[in-house]
Amino acid sequence: xxxxxxxxxxxxxxxxxxxxxxxxxxxxxxxxxxxxxxxxxxxxxxxxxxxxxxxxxxxxxxxxxxxxxxxxxxxxxxxxxxxxxxxxxxxxxxxxxxxxxxxxxxxxxxxxxxxxxxxxxxxxxxxxxxxxxxxxxxxxxxxxxxxxxxxxxxxxxxxxxxxxxxxxxxxxxxxxxxxxxxxxxxxxxxxxxxxxxxxxxxxxxxxxxxxxxxxxxxxxxxxxxxxxxxxxxxxxxxxxxxxxxxxxxxxxxxxxxxxxxxxxxxxxxxxxxxxxxxxxxxxxxxxxxxxxxxxxxxxxxxxxxxxxxxxxxxxxxxxxxxxxxxxxxxxxxxxxxxxxxxxxxxxxxxxxxxxxxxxxxxxxxxxxxxxxxxxxxxxxxxxxxxxxxxxxxxxxxxxxxxxxxxxxxxxxxxxx
Numbered sequence: 001x002x003x004x005x006x007x008x009x010x011x012x013x014x015x016x017x018x019x020x021x022x023x024x025x026x027x028x029x030x031x032x033x034x035x036x037x038x039x040x041x042x043x044x045x046x047x048x049x050x051x052x053x054x055x056x057x058x059x060x061x062x063x064x065x066x067x068x069x070x071x072x073x074x075x076x077x078x079x080x081x082x083x084x085x086x087x088x089x090x091x092x093x094x095x096x097x098x099x100x101x102x103x104x105x106x107x108x109x110x111x112x113x114x115x116x117x118x119x120x121x122x123x124x125x126x127x128x129x130x131x132x133x134x135x136x137x138x139x140x141x142x143x144x145x146x147x148x149x150x151x152x153x154x155x156x157x158x159x160x161x162x163x164x165x166x167x168x169x170x171x172x173x174x175x176x177x178x179x180x181x182x183x184x185x186x187x188x189x190x191x192x193x194x195x196x197x198x199x200x201x202x203x204x205x206x207x208x209x210x211x212x213x214x215x216x217x218x219x220x221x222x223x224x225x226x227x228x229x230x231x232x233x234x235x236x237x238x239x240x241x242x243x244x245x246x247x248x249x250x251x252x253x254x255x256x257x258x259x260x261x262x263x264x265x266x267x268x269x270x271x272x273x274x275x276x277x278x279x280x281x282x283x284x285x286x287x288x289x290x291x292x293x294x295x296x297x298x299x300x301x302x303x304x305x306x307x308x309x310x311x312x313x314x315x316x317x318x319x320x321x322x323x324x325x326x327x328x329x330x331x332x333x334x335x336x337x338x339x340x341x342x343x344x345x346x347x348x349x350x351x352x353x354x355x356x357x358x359x360x361x362x363x364x365x366x367x368x369x370x371x372x373x374x375x376x377x378x379x380x381x382x383x384x385x386x387x388x389x390x391x392x393x394x395x396x397x398x399x400x401x402x403x404x405x406x407x408x409x410x411x412x413x414x415x416x
Contacts, residue, residue, distance in 0.1 A: 009121065010065070012114070012117075013061065013118055013121065014058060014061055014062075016084065016111060016114040016115070016118055017054055017057050017058045017061060017080050017081075017084070018054075018058060019107070019110075019111060020054050020080070020083070020084040020087070020088075020111055020115075021051050021054035021055050021058065022051075023087075023107055023108075023111065024047050024048070024050045024051035024054060024083075024087065025047075025048065025051040026334070027044065027047040027334050027335055027338075028044050028045065028046075028047030028048030028049075028050070028051055029044075029048070030044065030333075030334030030337075031043055031044025031047065031333050031334050031335070032044030032045050032047075032048055034334070035332065035333045035334075036296065036297050036298075036299075036300065036332040036333070037297055037332065040332060040333045043333065043335070044333075044334075050083050050087070053076070053079060053080060053083060054080050054083065054084070056076050056080070057076045057077050057079065057080025057081070058080075059076075060072070060073035060074075060075075060076035060077050060080075061073070061077055064077060077122065078122060081115055081118045081119055081122065082115075082119075084111055084114070084115040084118070085112070085115035085116065085119065088107075088108040088111040088112040088115060089112055091108040091335070091339060092108050092109070092112055094335065094336070094339040094340075095108070095339045098339055098340040098341070100340055100341035100369065101341060102338060102339060102340065102341060104338045104339075105339075163197070163198050163199050163297075164197060164199075165195075165197045165199045165201055165293070165295045165394050165396055166195070166196045166197030167193065167194070167195055167196070167197070167201060167262065167291060167293050167396065167398040168193070168194050168196050168398060169191070169192065169193045169194075169289055169290065169291050169398040169399065169400045170191070170192045170400055171189065171190070171191050171192075171208065171287045171288070171289050171400045171403050172189075172190050172192075172403065173187055173188065173189055173190075173285070173287065173403070173405050173410055174187075174188035174189070174190055175187070175188050175410060176188075176285075176407060176410035176411050177411075178278050178411075179278075183277065183278045183279060184275050184276070184277065184278060185275065185276055185277070185278040185280070185407075186273050186274070186275050187210075187273070187274045187275075187285060187407075187410060188271065188272075188273055188274075189208070189210065189271065189272045189273070189274055189287060190269065190270075190271050191208055191255045191269070191270045191271075191272070191289055191400075192267060192268070192269050193206070193256060193262070193267065193268045193270075193291055193398070194262075194265075194266070194267040194268075195262045195263060195264050195265060195266050195267075196265075197264060198264050199264065199295055199296065199297050199394075200261060200262065200263045200264060200295075200296035200297070201261070201262050201293040201294060201295055201296055201394075201396075202259060202260070202261055202262075202293060202294045202295075202296060202301055202327075203256045203257070203258065203259070203260045203261075203262060203291060203292075203293055204258060204259075204292045204293060204294055204304065204325065204327065204345055204347045204365065204395075205254070205258060205291070205292040205325055205347035205349065205363050205365065206254045206255050206256040206289070206290070206291045206292070206363075207252065207253070207254060207255075207289060207290055207349060207361060207362070207363050208251075208252065208253065208254075208255050208272070208287060208288070208289040208400075209249060209251070209252040209287070209288055209289070209360055209361050210249075210250045210251045210252070210274050210285065210286070210287045211247045211248060211249055211250060211285070211286050211287075211360070212247070212248050212250050212276065212280060212282035212284070212285050212407075213246070213247050213248075213282060213283060213284040213285070213286070214246050214248070214280070214281050214282060214283070215283045215284065221240055222238075222239070222240055248280070248282075249360070249361070250274060250276050250285070251272070251274045252351060252361050253272075254349070255270040255272065255289070256268055256270065256291065258304035258306075258325050258327075258347075259301060259303060259304040259327065261296065262293070282407050283406065283407060283408070284404055284405070284406055284407065285404070285405055285407050285410070286402050286403065286404040286405070287400075287402070287403050288360065288399075288400055288401065288402040288403075289399075289400040290362070290363055290397060290398065290399045290400065291397070291398040292347050292363050292365045292395070292396070292397055293395075293396050293397075293398065294329070294345055294393060294394055294395055294396075295393065295394025295396075297332060297394075298331075298332050298392070298393050298394045299329040299330055299331055299332055299343075299393055300329075300330045300332075301327040301328065301329060301330070301345070302327070302328060302330070303327065304325050304326070304327040305325065305326060305327070306323065306324070306325050320350060320351070320352050321350075321351050321352070322348050322349065322350050322351075323348070323349045324346055324347070324348050324349075325346070325347045325349075326344055326345070326346045326347075327344065327345050328342060328343075328344055329342075329343045329344065329345055329367070329393060341369045342369060343367055343368065343369060343389075343393065344367070344368065344369070345365065345366075345367050345393070345395065346365065346366055346367075346368075347363055347364070347365045348363065348364040348365070349361065349363060350362055350363070350364060363397075365395060365397075366390075367389050367390055367393055367395055368389070
């Protein structure tokens, strides 16, 4: 019976070392050649070295069972167990931080308690007495483990958040002309998007919208009380006469293809020609735009596909149209890929056909697992959780503001 228990303990000990070696080799092979950053690839090489150390520990374990074991066998076995303890503890911490379930979770859930048990077995077997220069080597093993944890923390947690992504978007009207054929007015529009930061980005969505205003004013002079009411409503432009003009949404659309990459210093320039009837009596024309982007160093996207949302964000009778573009996010390292549930970035283009100024089209964006409710549903996570996920993957917006020009001024510019 005692021999049977001894064989089971030895089998469990060797199996734990072997599983740890496979685990480390899996991470190392994936990250050494496939991580998005240099530090991630260095981590992959460290994982491969650790996997080789685990293999050496397996050989040392077999040697330890021989009649005349090597004096370094005990040291290699101890190092292998400490590596397993350190790595699987870090993986569990990452898994808890992500708050998601992945199939490989059971590997580190199994190996962490195994490594604790293996350390206890080492203690009970009095292996410490066979270690050469016990104190110095034990301190070296602990220092190596601490360095591994420090490198892991730096490459997987700190570094991805250290460099901000900066994207600027600007719009400008060039000129306006009246086409003699058909009495059509045409205005040239130029949209510029530039990556002014040090990190590449993916463009997930873009939108511009042009509105024309038909101006008219009431003869009633506005009072100080009227202005105070305007300020309380959030208005920042006050006028003596009440504007009664209407705003028509003349044109809208995307100006950058979904999934396009924008490297640091690169710029995309798009031009549009906006046409409308010359007798529309617009005196002012305005344009606004926005871009939604995702950092390249925190994940990759294979493609962005257009989908029709199964559930509308708004009631069916709200006269609102929505178009969704969705992309699967692949993590920047294998470690993150195996400790986080698959995430999808979704961008919605929301628009209406109404002419009111308050109904400008806009983009919405969110990152969530495919099987989780979006953040605008009734059962939504907190704003802190939403912002944390978006910051983790570098989801960002770039707004142009609203540029307003006199249509007559644009006509005169052409004549000049």
